[in-house]
Amino acid sequence: EDQVTQSPEALRLQEGESSSLNCSYTVSGLRGLFWYRQDPGKGPEFLFTLYSAGEEKEKERLKATLTKKESFLHITAPKPEDSATYLCAVQAGGTGGFKTIFGAGTRLFVKA
Amino acid sequence: EAGVVQSPRYKIIEKKQPVAFWCNPISGHNTLYWYRQNLGQGPELLIRYENEEAVDDSQLPKDRFSAERLKGVDSTLKIQPAELGDSAVYLCASSRADTQYFGPGTRLTVL
Numbered sequence: 203e204d205q206v207t208q209s210p211e212a213l214r215l216q217e218g219e220s221s222s223l224n225c226s227y228t229v230s231g232l233r234g235l236f237w238y239r240q241d242p243g244k245g246p247e248f249l250f251t252l253y254s255a256g257e258e259k260e261k262e263r264l265k266a267t268l269t270k271k272e273s274f275l276h277i278t279a280p281k282p283e284d285s286a287t288y289l290c291a292v293q294a295g296g297t298g299g300f301k302t303i304f305g306a307g308t309r310l311f312v313k314a
Numbered sequence: 315e316a317g318v319v320q321s322p323r324y325k326i327i328e329k330k331q332p333v334a335f336w337c338n339p340i341s342g343h344n345t346l347y348w349y350r351q352n353l354g355q356g357p358e359l360l361i362r363y364e365n366e367e368a369v370d371d372s373q374l375p376k377d378r379f380s381a382e383r384l385k386g387v388d389s390t391l392k393i394q395p396a397e398l399g400d401s402a403v404y405l406c407a408s409s410r411a412d413t414q415y416f417g418p419g420t421r422l423t424v425l
Contacts, residue, residue: 206356234412245318245405245416246357289356293412299370302347302414304356 204229206292208305215312218279223308225290226272233300235273237266238289240307246289249275280312316340318417320406326423332394335420339387339408346383347414348391349405357405363389396424 205228215221227235234253238246250259252268259266263284265276275288287307293300319338327333339346344365349357360379362370365386374381378397383389393400401424407414 236413238416243418243421245407245418248413248415251413291356291414301370302359304358306354306356 204292204294204301204303206290206303206305208288208290208308210308211306212309213311215277215280215310217281217312217314220276220278220280222277223275223288223310224272225275225305227290227292227303228271229292229294229303231294233293233295235268236291236293237264237273237275238291240287240289249288277310280310282312282314285310285312318406318408318415320404320417320420322420323418324421324423326425327396328425329398330395332392333396333422334390334392335404335406335422337389337391337406337417339389339406340410340415343408343410343415344386345409345414346389347407347409348381348389349407351403351405351419353402360391393422396422398424400424 207226209224234251236251237249240246250266255270257268263278267274287309289307290305293302321336346363348360351357361374361381363383379393381391403419403421405416405419407416
């Protein structure tokens, strides 16, 4: 069964304390892996797309990496404004069509 | 570029009443998605459109949910009748390629 699991469920950091969020997946025919940020009361906001193992993307304090079984979202020297829920989504499928599966998210709290 | 527009933002109804949500995707995006997101969980796909055609509605509870995307632009998702368990945030997203862009969602509360 296709599955996307994010860990930890919640993460509390002090400002400047770097850490990583994990997204592990079991799918057939990975087409892409996506990271989103979601603030309370808002829709998910696109961050990164990764397509193949070994690929890395960076944006400000965030860096996403991908292996054949999991992806990491590294947060370097986080600030309180980085507090949000981070969602991982996997798009999988073949020529007959594709599907998108989201993980439950990691809630990040960054304290000043 | 304007983002995905959804309305209403909030809706409170009593069970057994009908409700409808509207979505206008980003201009030029042929693919439109409706998701449901329960508290503390990730979005779950209800239906995906490629232009006017519903190409994946396997997770749509067809006994009470319906959707349409006339003319391949904006879309409406309807629930009739609503049940208590339908309380959730209903998200619309659109894409031109792989990356999906989301609207702000409609928070539905069924009493």
